[in-house]
Amino acid sequence: MIEELLPGEVACAESFDDPPEAVLLPEEEPEVARAVDKRRREFTTGRHCARLALAKLSVPPVPLPRGERGAPVWPEGIAGSITHCAGYRGAVAARTAEVRSVGIDAEPNGPLPEGVLDAVSLPEERDWIGALDPGATGVHWDRLLFSAKESVYKAWYPLARRFLGFAEARITVDPRAGAFTARLLVPGPVVDGAPLTGFTGRWLVRGGLVLTAIALPAAANNNDQEMRTPDNS
Incomplete structure (x- = not known):
């Protein structure tokens, strides 16, 4: 599903369970040595999917340890997300x-726990959430907002190398086009010679899941980027 939200330059892999062939490399084992089984399985299959995606780019299997703030450390010249x-x-x-x-x-695709929305959203974001009816669309917009902010942070951190709070980016969702925009409310890093001021992304809801994705093209690809429109049913 995730490939529907991203341009062709991005290699994707996903799994809906934890297949037996998903294993960690020795260098990754210390990352989850004391983790409970659930966390270990998540971590292991996530790394397995990452190596499948890298293989599509002809990158051989490599360890993907956690770096600063837990973000995966990708090979040189690679941008990625898990x-x-x-x-x-x-x-x-x-x-x-x-x-x-x-x-x-x-x-x-379910409502956020009580109190979480206030902690992760801005007043104007709560306004547009309140104006949308989850009963009519099947989309829990508060959860979609949370997911979009998580995608924003994952796209932001490798560029800025600093924390971005929930209140430091304003999300606006297009409920018909399956798209969203994120306006940064703090100064962003300079990327390809220009200050980063925000992101555009895509979303879909299917099979009980909310998925969001952002791909920031390199300057040379800005005019060539094609985003496919997902089926949000």
Whole structure:
């Protein structure tokens, strides 16, 4: 599913369970040595998906340890992102000559726990959420907002190398086009000679899941980027 949200330059892999062939490389074992079984399975299958995505770019299997703030450390010249939730694991990778940064997130399509929305959203975001009817669309817009902010952070961090709070990016969702925009409310890094001011992304809801994705094209690809429109049913 995730490939529907991203341009062709981005290699994708996903799994809806934890296949037996998903294993860690020795260098990754210490990352989850004391983890509970659920966390270990998520981590292992996420890395498995990442290596499948890298293989599509002709990159051989490599360890993907956690770096600063837990973000995966990708091979030189590669931008990537990993996500997991109940019933889904996915990973994407691209060459930074074509895509500067990428962020993906998967969540269950259900309401956020009580109190979480206020903690992760701006007043204007809550306004548009309140104006949309989840009963008519089957989309839990609060969860979609949360997922979009997670994708924003994953795309932001490799470029800025600093934390981005939930209140430091304003999300606007197009409920018909399956798209969203994120306006940064703090100064962004300079990318390809210009300050980064925000991101555009895509979303879909299917099979009980909310998926969001962002791919920031390299400057040379800005005019060539094609985004496919997903089926949001």
